[in-house]
Amino acid sequence: MNEIKVIEGGVTAAKGFKAAGAYAGIGKNAEKGDLALLYSEVPGNAAAVYTKNKVKAAHIAVTKDHLQDGVAQAIICNSGNANTCTPNGVEIAQKETELVAEALGIKAADVLPAATGVIGVPLEIAPFENTIPELAEKLSPEGSAQAADAIRTTDTYIKECAVTFELNGKTCTIGGIAKGSGMIHVNMGTMLSFIGTDVKISKELVQKALSDEILDSYNQVSVDGDTSTNDTVVVVANGLAGNEEITEPGDDYKKFCDALHIVAVDLSQKIAGDGEGCEKLLEAHVTGAPDKDGARKVAKSVICSSLFKAAVFASDANWGRILCAIGYADCDFDASNIDVSVCSATGTVEVCKGSASVPFDDDFATKVMSEKKVTVEIDLHDGEEEAYAWGCDLTYKYVEINGSYRS
Amino acid sequence: MNEIKVIEGGVTAAKGFKAAGAYAGIGKNAEKGDLALLYSEVPGNAAAVYTKNKVKAAHIAVTKDHLQDGVAQAIICNSGNANTCTPNGVEIAQKETELVAEALGIKAADVLPAATGVIGVPLEIAPFENTIPELAEKLSPEGSAQAADAIRTTDTYIKECAVTFELNGKTCTIGGIAKGSGMIHVNMGTMLSFIGTDVKISKELVQKALSDEILDSYNQVSVDGDTSTNDTVVVVANGLAGNEEITEPGDDYKKFCDALHIVAVDLSQKIAGDGEGCEKLLEAHVTGAPDKDGARKVAKSVICSSLFKAAVFASDANWGRILCAIGYADCDFDASNIDVSVCSATGTVEVCKGSASVPFDDDFATKVMSEKKVTVEIDLHDGEEEAYAWGCDLTYKYVEINGSYRS
Known part of the structure; x- marks a missing residue:
C-alpha cells in the first residue's frame, strides 16, 4: 500500500x-x-x-x-x-x-x-x-x-x-x-x-x-x-x-x-x-504566480473580499470583484494578463481572459455558482507557483449571528 | 478672521x-x-x-x-x-x-x-x-x-x-x-x-x-x-x-x-x-500609541473588523472583538494595558481597563451604541501618538446590495 x-x-x-x-x-x-x-x-x-x-x-x-x-x-x-x-x-x-x-x-x-x-x-x-x-x-x-x-x-x-x-x-x-x-x-x-x-x-x-x-x-x-x-x-x-x-x-x-x-x-x-452563516465553500486556486507566498496572498485576498463573498452568496459571477481583490493583494506581479474561471460540480465558465471581459452565458454561470462548493481558478501568467485558499460566502445569517452572539 | x-x-x-x-x-x-x-x-x-x-x-x-x-x-x-x-x-x-x-x-x-x-x-x-x-x-x-x-x-x-x-x-x-x-x-x-x-x-x-x-x-x-x-x-x-x-x-x-x-x-x-447598507458611522480614536503609523493601523483594524461591525449593527458593546482587532493590527505595542470606552451623543461607557473586563451597565451601553455615530476610544498606554479611522456597521442590507449589484 x-x-x-x-x-x-x-x-x-x-x-x-x-x-x-x-x-x-x-x-x-x-x-x-x-x-x-x-x-x-x-x-x-x-x-x-x-x-x-x-x-x-x-x-x-x-x-x-x-x-x-x-x-x-x-x-x-x-x-x-x-x-x-x-x-x-x-x-x-x-x-x-x-x-x-x-x-x-x-x-x-x-x-x-x-x-x-x-x-x-x-x-x-x-x-x-x-x-x-x-x-x-x-x-x-x-x-x-x-x-x-x-x-x-x-x-x-x-x-x-x-x-x-x-x-x-x-x-x-x-x-x-x-x-x-x-x-x-x-x-x-x-x-x-x-x-x-x-x-x-x-x-x-x-x-x-x-x-x-x-x-x-x-x-x-x-x-x-x-x-x-x-x-x-x-x-x-x-x-x-x-x-x-x-x-x-x-x-x-x-x-x-x-x-x-x-x-x-x-x-x-x-x-x-461551515463559516458563520455561510451557505457555500469558496475555494480560490491561483496558478502562474511569480512566488509561492504571492500565490498564497492572491488566493487569500480573493476569498477574503466582502464584495465577492456577497456576490457568491447571490450566485453572481461578478468577476470584476475578483480582479479587484487580486489587484490589491500584496504580491508583485504583472496584472495585465490574468485569466479567471469559475468552476463547480456543474461545470466551468471562463469569465475573464487577459484581464478583460469575455462573453459568457450568465445563466449558466449562475448555475455553476449555485453549487455548495465554488472554485475560482486564477492564472496570473507570470510564473510557476500556485496556492489554494478557502473561505465562504457572506450572508444575511452572518450578520444575524454576529449581531446577537453575546445575548 | x-x-x-x-x-x-x-x-x-x-x-x-x-x-x-x-x-x-x-x-x-x-x-x-x-x-x-x-x-x-x-x-x-x-x-x-x-x-x-x-x-x-x-x-x-x-x-x-x-x-x-x-x-x-x-x-x-x-x-x-x-x-x-x-x-x-x-x-x-x-x-x-x-x-x-x-x-x-x-x-x-x-x-x-x-x-x-x-x-x-x-x-x-x-x-x-x-x-x-x-x-x-x-x-x-x-x-x-x-x-x-x-x-x-x-x-x-x-x-x-x-x-x-x-x-x-x-x-x-x-x-x-x-x-x-x-x-x-x-x-x-x-x-x-x-x-x-x-x-x-x-x-x-x-x-x-x-x-x-x-x-x-x-x-x-x-x-x-x-x-x-x-x-x-x-x-x-x-x-x-x-x-x-x-x-x-x-x-x-x-x-x-x-x-x-x-x-x-x-x-x-x-x-x-454612507457605507453600503450601513446604519451607523463608526469612528475609532486611538491614543497612547508608540508611533503614528501604528496608531493609524490599530484604528483602521477596529473599524475593519467584520465581527465588531456586526456587533455595532446590533448595538452590542462587544469589546472582546475590539481587543481582538487591536491585537491583530500590524503595530508593535504592549497589549497588556489597553483601555476601551464606547461613546456617542448619549454618553460614554468604559468597557475594558488594563486589557481586562470592567463591570458596566449593558442596557446603557446598548443605548450609547444605538446612536447614528459611535466612537470607540482606545488608549494603548504605550506612547504619545494618536489617529482616527472611520467605518460603518455591517448590516443585512450590505449583503443584499452586494448580492444583487449587477442585476
Missing part, C-alpha cells in the same frame, strides 16, 4: 488515542458538551502553533510552557469562554492541567489547555473540578465525535478527518478534529484543531511538519478576516504505529507530511465551508 | 469653479445623472492621488499623463461604468478629454477623466459625445450638488464640504465632493473625490498637502476592506483668491493644510457613514 487513504474517524483514529466530551456548564447551551478531553495512552512528541494576535488567550502561555520539552499526553479544551482578557486566566488554565493530571495519573506538564468562546468573561474552576473526573472515566477510542462536538461554538457540524498510510510495513494513522465558524482569519494556527497520530517521529520534525503545513492549509482559511485570540493547532505523535522513528526529512517524512496535508486541508475546508 | 469656517456648498464653493451633471445613459438609473463636469475658469495647479490596486481603471493612466505638468482645468467623471478591465478603456478616456476640450475651448491635456461603476463592461463614447456639449452649456457655480449626484453609485446621499479662511487678508475657500459606498478600503486615494480651491499655491505644495493629508483622512476609511480599482482624489487650486502664492511650508501652508484636513475628514466621514 503506497497511497494515503482517507478513513472514518477523527482525533482518536490513530492507535492509543481516546477522547470524551461532556457538558460542564461553562457554555450556555446545555444541549451540547462544552468540555473535551483528549488522551494518548503514552506520552507523545508534540508540536503546536498559535495565533499571531498580540491579544492572546491565557491558555496559550500554559500550553507553550508545557510544550517546552516537546512532549504531551492530554489536551483539555472548553468552549463557551475564551479565557482571554481575564484577570486570572493563566492560573485557571494551569489548574485545569493539574485536575486532568490527577484524574489520569499523568504529569500536569504533559497536559495542554485550550479554550474558545466569549472574550473577557472570567472563567471559574468549579465546572472543571466537577466534570474532569467524569471525562476521564468516559475516555474512549470512539470519543472523537463527542470531543469535536464539545469544542464547537457556532459551528453547525463537527469537523473530523483521518487518513492511514504505511511506513516500513507498519500501518500509520493521522486523525484530527477542529472547530471554526467565526473570528476566523487564520494567521499561524487556526481556531482550534487537535491532531493525533501514532507515527513515530522526532519532536523537531513533528514541529517542522506542522509549521510548514499550516502555510498551505489552516493559514489559507478566512471566514471573516478576524484573526482570533485563541487559534491553536496541536499535533501529538505517540509512536504506537511501530514504524522506524522519522528523524530526518527523507521519504518517510515526506509521506507523513503528505498525509498530514490531507488531514489539515480537509479540516481547513470544513472550517471554511 | 483666524479660524477656518465650514460653509455651505461643495466643489464650486471657491472662486471660479463651475460644475454640472446630467444623465448620459451610461448607468442604468435614469432617475439620476451619470456624468459630471467640473471646470475652473482658469487653469489651476493640480495634484492627484490614486488607488494602489494593481488592477487600475483606464482613466488613471490618462489622468496621470495629463497631470505631468501639474496643471488642470476640468474633470469629466461618469458613474455606471468603472472603465476598468476593458479593451479600449484608455482610448475612450482620452477621447472624453478631447470632447471636453472642444466644448470648453481649453486644452485636452488640462482635462482629467474619472469613472466609477461596474468593472469589465466596455464603455462606449457615444453617451459622452451626446452629453458633454449639454454639460458645458449647463456649467454653473451652483452645479456642485448636481455633479455630486451624477458621480453617486450606491451612495444614498451626495457628499459635499466647503470651508473658508483668510490668507494675507484674502478670503480663501476649499470645497469638495466625493462618492463612496462600496469597494471602499482606501489605500492611497479614495473612491472619487474632487476638491476645488481658489488658494494660490505652488504645484509642489498642493501635491505635498494632498499626499500628506490622505494619510489621516481618506486612507483611514473602510467600508468593506476592498480597495477599489478606481480610487482617485484630485485637488485643483486656481489661485483666484489672490493671496500671495504659497511656495514654502510656512504658516500659510499650515493653514491651507488645516483647511484641507477639515474638508477631507468631513468627506471621509460622509463616505464611511
Whole structure:
C-alpha cells in the first residue's frame, strides 16, 4: 500500500488515542458538551502553533510552557469562554492541567489547555473540578465525535478527518478534529484543531511538519478576516504505529507530511465551508504566480473580499470583484494578463481572459455558482507557483449571528 | 478672521469653479445623472492621488499623463461604468478629454477623466459625445450638488464640504465632493473625490498637502476592506483668491493644510457613514500609541473588523472583538494595558481597563451604541501618538446590495 487513504474517524483514529466530551456548564447551551478531553495512552512528541494576535488567550502561555520539552499526553479544551482578557486566566488554565493530571495519573506538564468562546468573561474552576473526573472515566477510542462536538461554538457540524498510510510495513494513522465558524482569519494556527497520530517521529520534525503545513492549509482559511485570540493547532505523535522513528526529512517524512496535508486541508475546508452563516465553500486556486507566498496572498485576498463573498452568496459571477481583490493583494506581479474561471460540480465558465471581459452565458454561470462548493481558478501568467485558499460566502445569517452572539 | 469656517456648498464653493451633471445613459438609473463636469475658469495647479490596486481603471493612466505638468482645468467623471478591465478603456478616456476640450475651448491635456461603476463592461463614447456639449452649456457655480449626484453609485446621499479662511487678508475657500459606498478600503486615494480651491499655491505644495493629508483622512476609511480599482482624489487650486502664492511650508501652508484636513475628514466621514447598507458611522480614536503609523493601523483594524461591525449593527458593546482587532493590527505595542470606552451623543461607557473586563451597565451601553455615530476610544498606554479611522456597521442590507449589484 503506497497511497494515503482517507478513513472514518477523527482525533482518536490513530492507535492509543481516546477522547470524551461532556457538558460542564461553562457554555450556555446545555444541549451540547462544552468540555473535551483528549488522551494518548503514552506520552507523545508534540508540536503546536498559535495565533499571531498580540491579544492572546491565557491558555496559550500554559500550553507553550508545557510544550517546552516537546512532549504531551492530554489536551483539555472548553468552549463557551475564551479565557482571554481575564484577570486570572493563566492560573485557571494551569489548574485545569493539574485536575486532568490527577484524574489520569499523568504529569500536569504533559497536559495542554485550550479554550474558545466569549472574550473577557472570567472563567471559574468549579465546572472543571466537577466534570474532569467524569471525562476521564468516559475516555474512549470512539470519543472523537463527542470531543469535536464539545469544542464547537457556532459551528453547525463537527469537523473530523483521518487518513492511514504505511511506513516500513507498519500501518500509520493521522486523525484530527477542529472547530471554526467565526473570528476566523487564520494567521499561524487556526481556531482550534487537535491532531493525533501514532507515527513515530522526532519532536523537531513533528514541529517542522506542522509549521510548514499550516502555510498551505489552516493559514489559507478566512471566514471573516478576524484573526482570533485563541487559534491553536496541536499535533501529538505517540509512536504506537511501530514504524522506524522519522528523524530526518527523507521519504518517510515526506509521506507523513503528505498525509498530514490531507488531514489539515480537509479540516481547513470544513472550517471554511461551515463559516458563520455561510451557505457555500469558496475555494480560490491561483496558478502562474511569480512566488509561492504571492500565490498564497492572491488566493487569500480573493476569498477574503466582502464584495465577492456577497456576490457568491447571490450566485453572481461578478468577476470584476475578483480582479479587484487580486489587484490589491500584496504580491508583485504583472496584472495585465490574468485569466479567471469559475468552476463547480456543474461545470466551468471562463469569465475573464487577459484581464478583460469575455462573453459568457450568465445563466449558466449562475448555475455553476449555485453549487455548495465554488472554485475560482486564477492564472496570473507570470510564473510557476500556485496556492489554494478557502473561505465562504457572506450572508444575511452572518450578520444575524454576529449581531446577537453575546445575548 | 483666524479660524477656518465650514460653509455651505461643495466643489464650486471657491472662486471660479463651475460644475454640472446630467444623465448620459451610461448607468442604468435614469432617475439620476451619470456624468459630471467640473471646470475652473482658469487653469489651476493640480495634484492627484490614486488607488494602489494593481488592477487600475483606464482613466488613471490618462489622468496621470495629463497631470505631468501639474496643471488642470476640468474633470469629466461618469458613474455606471468603472472603465476598468476593458479593451479600449484608455482610448475612450482620452477621447472624453478631447470632447471636453472642444466644448470648453481649453486644452485636452488640462482635462482629467474619472469613472466609477461596474468593472469589465466596455464603455462606449457615444453617451459622452451626446452629453458633454449639454454639460458645458449647463456649467454653473451652483452645479456642485448636481455633479455630486451624477458621480453617486450606491451612495444614498451626495457628499459635499466647503470651508473658508483668510490668507494675507484674502478670503480663501476649499470645497469638495466625493462618492463612496462600496469597494471602499482606501489605500492611497479614495473612491472619487474632487476638491476645488481658489488658494494660490505652488504645484509642489498642493501635491505635498494632498499626499500628506490622505494619510489621516481618506486612507483611514473602510467600508468593506476592498480597495477599489478606481480610487482617485484630485485637488485643483486656481489661485483666484489672490493671496500671495504659497511656495514654502510656512504658516500659510499650515493653514491651507488645516483647511484641507477639515474638508477631507468631513468627506471621509460622509463616505464611511454612507457605507453600503450601513446604519451607523463608526469612528475609532486611538491614543497612547508608540508611533503614528501604528496608531493609524490599530484604528483602521477596529473599524475593519467584520465581527465588531456586526456587533455595532446590533448595538452590542462587544469589546472582546475590539481587543481582538487591536491585537491583530500590524503595530508593535504592549497589549497588556489597553483601555476601551464606547461613546456617542448619549454618553460614554468604559468597557475594558488594563486589557481586562470592567463591570458596566449593558442596557446603557446598548443605548450609547444605538446612536447614528459611535466612537470607540482606545488608549494603548504605550506612547504619545494618536489617529482616527472611520467605518460603518455591517448590516443585512450590505449583503443584499452586494448580492444583487449587477442585476
